[in-house]
Amino acid sequence: MNLIDKINRLKTLKSDLYKKDFLLTWEKSYDDLEMIIEVADILKDLRDHNISPKVFASGLAVSIFRDNSTRTRFSYASAANLLGLEVQDMDEQKSQVAHGETVRETANMISFLTDMIGIRDDMYLGEGNKYMREVAEALDEGFKEGVLPQRPGIVNLQCDMDHPTQSMADLLHLKKEFGSLENLKGKKLVMSWAYSPSYGKPLSVPQGIIALLTRYGMDIELAHPEGYELIPEIVEIAKKNAEASGGSFKINHSMKEAVKDADIVYPKSWAPFHIMQQRTELLKKADKAGLDALEKTCLAENAKFKDWEYDDEKMKLSKNGKALYMHCLPADITGVSCKEGEVAAGTFEQFRIKTYHEAGFKPYIIAAMMFTNQFKNPAKTLKKIFKKQKKRKGI
Amino acid sequence: MNLIDKINRLKTLKSDLYKKDFLLTWEKSYDDLEMIIEVADILKDLRDHNISPKVFASGLAVSIFRDNSTRTRFSYASAANLLGLEVQDMDEQKSQVAHGETVRETANMISFLTDMIGIRDDMYLGEGNKYMREVAEALDEGFKEGVLPQRPGIVNLQCDMDHPTQSMADLLHLKKEFGSLENLKGKKLVMSWAYSPSYGKPLSVPQGIIALLTRYGMDIELAHPEGYELIPEIVEIAKKNAEASGGSFKINHSMKEAVKDADIVYPKSWAPFHIMQQRTELLKKADKAGLDALEKTCLAENAKFKDWEYDDEKMKLSKNGKALYMHCLPADITGVSCKEGEVAAGTFEQFRIKTYHEAGFKPYIIAAMMFTNQFKNPAKTLKKIFKKQKKRKGI
């Protein structure tokens, strides 16, 4: 399909993204989600054709990262830059956040000339998404009271509940791999826990995956050892989504069994829900000894499940022995990044480039979230961009 | 007044800001100051009307922060971005400043393609403003010798003597609140010390306020416990300004008495001048034990003045019981950001949004300082911007 046709197709979507924050995929309609992945795809096409989709002459895109990150940080910076916004990091070391400022005040102080705010806050269970909503409320008030000339949009760059820029990039990747969203119907995807020598990895990726992909009529199987549960409310959402979409959702306690006949496997470590709850309490109390003890216990527990490594043997059990392997990266690769990990080196290598492609959609997903937040009629604005044919590179 | 009228009014001002650093308000003429606040107001209007005042296709705005900061950092970044400059932090951790480089050399090394430099250096009494002038001299030499194709302008983002981007934002805020600069005549403003559980807060805000606002015929009352003096030379400037402008300047040793019939109150903690002198010596010697001892003494001394909290009871004594409350933020709010602080929570809450508005002028004040430093005829350039009607957002 050519670019103009792609743009015109957007008009059939009834999305409601304008001036709405993107915090959880399950708060968004099908048309919202489709709008995001289609706009992402079009923005990528435009750039690939050396057409600049720059829509801001100035403006800040603030990033608040409460956890380290390479890929999300660069994805966010790339997205902002593509549209003409300049990233300004709200670094807690550089700023006074830690010194008793209220979220309410800070949210306004950083937003006078800000169009978008990206937040990553995935350390504390029950906190990350809540924090984003606190910021949102503060911005609502600031805008209502005339403090802010615009209400900056918020993009969730990963919280305790969801990781929508990841899951949406994954969705676009699947669309590309299988040809269309319709083609995802009836496909079996296994979101599986996998062994890792580290503990305390966030739950947001598996939660984001099961809550989003159950909406597309897929057969989703969540596999993990007993005790490695996700947040129950989100598992509930996945179940309901599957029912409504004509797909299915199952929980399995064996990676080996789960991957049978799978079209897609997503093996990734995470910490059990109840451990994350304990960890959150200890982090809040800054209980170093308690955290160390918890880590020791957890690592010992994890060590019982070293066979939860995805390898060629398990891959052979999948559909035609070649299920699509997915990962949000970086993966814990046995013998490469760790002694024993989530995936065997040879297995990973077969899909390494595919995982790079998967990751490559993220900047455009974020750009699409910004674009749809900022422009009421994305099709119209994209058409203007196309007509203007402003070169991204060159003169 | 519409935008074009506002721009035309600038022509009546005889300012001398072009290629001059903005280091201290008391080095500037009335027309200089009015030019800054009017240009700030116009830049805000332009942006609010979605007209981009971008006047640089490229160029750096270097920031040198020798103290933490959220709001000034974001204000500076927003101002630079609005005009088309990219902020480059001169982070002393990242750079080699600490390793024996002379100011003279570094000032040139960071300025080859730099248009503006913003400096915050408020830790050492007798040092911050001096440092800015050292940088200025180095830049003068570099430009004269053909090392630099342009002489970057310097904006004082807070020093030991003045905080002009704050006091000028405050002035614009007052102009908006009272309708005009003329209306400030005869208004009573109390710049009062207030209790805070921390010690060693800079003197630059109260000094900046009394030195600037005494120029507008206001009745300024500086209130603080005995012993909490500001730099005597600056108090002297305030006195002379008041005399010349037909206003008045008084010192009072009771917050309660001072606020009587006040139109405006600005309650804010600071460290006594003589303590800051001792602190500066100890900081220079890196005398940790000495600093700890000094802090202990000071906090004990401060604790005698916990009743220097601005609350509803004191507000009742002000003009009509509703003096405008001002603060540079963040305030130490009793029961919110600390146990006992500068202001009662309920009192602050009544003016919280107003303090946000107050802070919201700072990015535009900085942008105006940059703009008038860089363009000889601001009215002419602003008119071109207006005529061009380049959208800030959109295509």
Added chain:
Amino acid sequence: MNLIDKINRLKTLKSDLYKKDFLLTWEKSYDDLEMIIEVADILKDLRDHNISPKVFASGLAVSIFRDNSTRTRFSYASAANLLGLEVQDMDEQKSQVAHGETVRETANMISFLTDMIGIRDDMYLGEGNKYMREVAEALDEGFKEGVLPQRPGIVNLQCDMDHPTQSMADLLHLKKEFGSLENLKGKKLVMSWAYSPSYGKPLSVPQGIIALLTRYGMDIELAHPEGYELIPEIVEIAKKNAEASGGSFKINHSMKEAVKDADIVYPKSWAPFHIMQQRTELLKKADKAGLDALEKTCLAENAKFKDWEYDDEKMKLSKNGKALYMHCLPADITGVSCKEGEVAAGTFEQFRIKTYHEAGFKPYIIAAMMFTNQFKNPAKTLKKIFKKQKKRKGI
């Protein structure tokens, strides 16, 4: 020569810089090198005439600094900004590089919308340049596999072997000082070790200088105390270059003798090659005690050569007693930045402004490396820029 003539002259050069990384000057042809300095000169002229050479509407210039830096960091940022790219630091503290990610993966993850990558990695002998080539290979693969829509170019911002942005800036400086590259023929340049109270300074500057300038028919004398050798392979390259260019290359073990009749002197400290080898091993093992012991030994050894200070007495021995003094800055200046150092204060002062000019070429050299990497026909693109006459500053 006017700008258009300068641009037209580029057409006579047969350079092969398009889509090629700039890692070592000795991998580049004469025409390549001339193209870089000429484009640098033209970009500087354009900017000095207030013409913006912005050729990117968006795009990232990633910087990877594995060592502190002020001037190279600002030079890189200035170059990127001038052309329209936004710098995004790949800070190892902020990122997950240290946590087992492979170079291969990270190189792709930061490059989806990236046009240029600048790398500084000069700490480990045998590692820096190798690391750059690993990144290069990863980018080649990513581009070949369709992961990256473009292959970002790499600029070596200093490695263990070469410091091409420095040596090329030095070459342009020499061209300006002596009128033309041809005029460098027969000129004597002394690249001399000099005493410094620190140890472990990289070898890349002296290596870069002798390997580059021997190509221009100069008489290069490398002076250092016995035992302070550079990497033998690079000394070998310098010898061959001198032979081929009709110049000469000598090693001398006395600064005093070497500077006799010199046209140019470049006195600068470095660590001996064999010490750097030991240091690299200790750094890899993170052997703190071993590093401390090595430092102690080296400083004691260095202290034997405190007379390797360049001063007026030595300068008198040079051609007409006034050889051009060069330094990459910051210099260790006796009595200024240290007690005893590389150069006497009075001697340095006579050439201080010249060293600033020398440094001032670096941003444009980097911009030229970016420009020639990105545009196949630099003359054509520069002509378009000239014709467009887009103002850098103003409206």
